Amino acid sequence: MLETLVNVNRMVKSFRRGAEEIHVLEQLDLQVGRGEFLALMGPSGSGKSTLLNLIGGLDKPTSGTVAVAGEAVEQLNERQLAAWRARHIGFVFQFYNLMPTLSAQKNVELPLLLTQLSARQRREHAAAALEIVGLTHRTSHYPSQMSGGEQQRVGIARAIVTDPTLLLCDEPTGDLDRKSGDEILDLLQALNAQQGKTIVMVTHDPHASARAGRVVYLNKGQLLLEKPE
Amino acid sequence: MKFLPLVWRNLWRRKLRTLLTILSIAVAFLLYGYLAAIRAGMETGVTVAGQDRLIVRHKVSIIQLLPVSYLERIRQVPGVKEVIHSTWFGGVYQEPKNFFPQIPVNPEEYLRMYPEFRLPEEQKKAWLATRTGAIVGKKTALKYGFKIGDRIPIQPTIWRRSGATPVWEFDLVGIYEGADKAADESQLFFRYDYFDEARSEGRGQVGWYVVRLTDPGLSEEVAKKIDADFSNSPWETKAESEKAFVQSFAKQVGDIGAIVRAILTAVFFTILLIAGNTMAQAVRERTGEIGVLKALGFSNALAMLLVLMESMMVAVAGGGVGLGLAWTLIRLWDPTGGALPVFYFPVNDLLIGVALTLLLGLATGFFPALIALRLRVAEALRRL
Ligand SMILES: Nc1ncnc2c1ncn2[C@@H]1O[C@H](COP(=O)(O)OP(=O)(O)OP(=O)(O)O)[C@@H](O)[C@H]1O
Ligand SMILES: [Mg+2]
Numbered sequence: 001m002l003e004t005l006v007n008v009n010r011m012v013k014s015f016r017r018g019a020e021e022i023h024v025l026e027q028l029d030l031q032v033g034r035g036e037f038l039a040l041m042g043p044s045g046s047g048k049s050t051l052l053n054l055i056g057g058l059d060k061p062t063s064g065t066v067a068v069a070g071e072a073v074e075q076l077n078e079r080q081l082a083a084w085r086a087r088h089i090g091f092v093f094q095f096y097n098l099m100p101t102l103s104a105q106k107n108v109e110l111p112l113l114l115t116q117l118s119a120r121q122r123r124e125h126a127a128a129a130l131e132i133v134g135l136t137h138r139t140s141h142y143p144s145q146m147s148g149g150e151q152q153r154v155g156i157a158r159a160i161v162t163d164p165t166l167l168l169c170d171e172p173t174g175d176l177d178r179k180s181g182d183e184i185l186d187l188l189q190a191l192n193a194q195q196g197k198t199i200v201m202v203t204h205d206p207h208a209s210a211r212a213g214r215v216v217y218l219n220k221g222q223l224l225l226e227k228p229e
Numbered sequence: 230m231k232f233l234p235l236v237w238r239n240l241w242r243r244k245l246r247t248l249l250t251i252l253s254i255a256v257a258f259l260l261y262g263y264l265a266a267i268r269a270g271m272e273t274g275v276t277v278a279g280q281d282r283l284i285v286r287h288k289v290s291i292i293q294l295l296p297v298s299y300l301e302r303i304r305q306v307p308g309v310k311e312v313i314h315s316t317w318f319g320g321v322y323q324e325p326k327n328f329f330p331q332i333p334v335n336p337e338e339y340l341r342m343y344p345e346f347r348l349p350e351e352q353k354k355a356w357l358a359t360r361t362g363a364i365v366g367k368k369t370a371l372k373y374g375f376k377i378g379d380r381i382p383i384q385p386t387i388w389r390r391s392g393a394t395p396v397w398e399f400d401l402v403g404i405y406e407g408a409d410k411a412a413d414e415s416q417l418f419f420r421y422d423y424f425d426e427a428r429s430e431g432r433g434q435v436g437w438y439v440v441r442l443t444d445p446g447l448s449e450e451v452a453k454k455i456d457a458d459f460s461n462s463p464w465e466t467k468a469e470s471e472k473a474f475v476q477s478f479a480k481q482v483g484d485i486g487a488i489v490r491a492i493l494t495a496v497f498f499t500i501l502l503i504a505g506n507t508m509a510q511a512v513r514e515r516t517g518e519i520g521v522l523k524a525l526g527f528s529n530a531l532a533m534l535l536v537l538m539e540s541m542m543v544a545v546a547g548g549g550v551g552l553g554l555a556w557t558l559i560r561l562w563d564p565t566g567g568a569l570p571v572f573y574f575p576v577n578d579l580l581i582g583v584a585l586t587l588l589l590g591l592a593t594g595f596f597p598a599l600i601a602l603r604l605r606v607a608e609a610l611r612r613l
Binding site for chain 2: 049050053056058059078079082083084085086087089091093097099100101102106110111113114119158
């Protein structure tokens, strides 16, 4: 059995919307092994992003616990969480979310600004990450000068440049055509297989989830191992 | 600072908007500079007024004359170190709009009383040797192109000359400079002995006295004593500190100054509000990006700092340009055309301007920075 990297335990998350209380996650349990590539599926509004955010320490659970590599994430305060995210988590977003004012190289260097690395080291690390995603020839381009697939590869380079423990991808191919999407999935698969990166990927696309080692379905606040009918 | 390029890029995201904001701040500070210069001009004398000098004038008004014989009597009052007299001549050079004060004085005593007027030694000697001699401040000399050796004709408005020609003529023997920028370099001084002998009426009468005290702390006491000495005489006096005197004099023109200042101040703050609003808008547009930075591990405090740095850079750029322009333009161009005795940007006000610039950066960045600080990542990302 794999070592457990992510351990979500009896997680409850609800939101208030006016007088109404929306229960998004109800007593949810999830374990992700180190080195696993997990796909998280489910209908729109089922709480996939919410779960991903909770694992990544972007939000606090209403109750329950999240541990990542033994760290009780829900216990950390804001400052500790930020530092923890910088060290352990790489986020990949559906709409890439690159800084439009920065070149690919500078976008990838962003998370490194939070480390003690020198300017030269930052440059080298970013160049290495861009090489992994196959964008060595695009380092000085700005997001607006790149295709969606290329931007997402920059997004992945930015996520892996700090060598995080865990990659959290929220619909990374959701905005891409089939071909570019496939390239991104190839890349994630390679990162998982060759570099041993643990990946949790939210997707709507069965084609994408097929690339993952395991698929779970989120429905009515609970996780299912089978696609619900 | 490794975050600087990030801030810098954000700044130039909307070049035109940033430039306009910087420009409006620059204009505000340019206005501020002129405001300070006008105020300094209106208050000259008030700020330079010697703490140890009293003015003694006629109790009724400054335009009533006093007998010259008071000089010796004032000198006798305990606490008085020196005393001189001055008289308002009020003449016109060529045409009425060419205004500068002319004052008949006793050269040596006068220069001793006002060490802030600096006259080269040989020019002083020449003045003592020339009965019709006059000296003029550098500012007026430059304005009318007066040079030593010139004969300056002044048309009298109060003091007619006895004899055939009504016009007074003075031989320019010296040009004085102020010891600092606040000193009034616009006046023309000529000799009282010549004036008294040549005037057709009012001989033996002078405008006011200036008294130097042995100790500035005595000012009230000595003023009272002088006024008491001359009470019940045909020429009762009012003695007051030079500062109080200049202030009451300045009040006559002060109303216009107050209006000008009120308008400029209103404009200044309006521009600041506009700049602050633009900053807030620039940050609100980027909440998504700030959310992403936080997701990457930027702390709330750092996100706030980045926004503050941005507003600081805008404010410092605008303030720097504005104050720099004010500093140079005020030297080159006086919009009042010399109506104020001095026109300069006091260093004190410049320093206050620098402080205001920093304050502006903080103030315009405050609410946007608060937005950045409080922004919750999960919610910011949802809005993307
Ligand atoms: N901050 C919030 N305030 C109120 N309601 C929220 C908040 N965040 C999420 N929700 C609600 O929680 C539910 C789950 O949202 P979430 O974004 O996690 O869904 P999702 O599965 O990612 O959907 P999609 O596939 O459309 O991205 C939705 O009903 C949403 O409206
Ligand atoms: Mg979602």
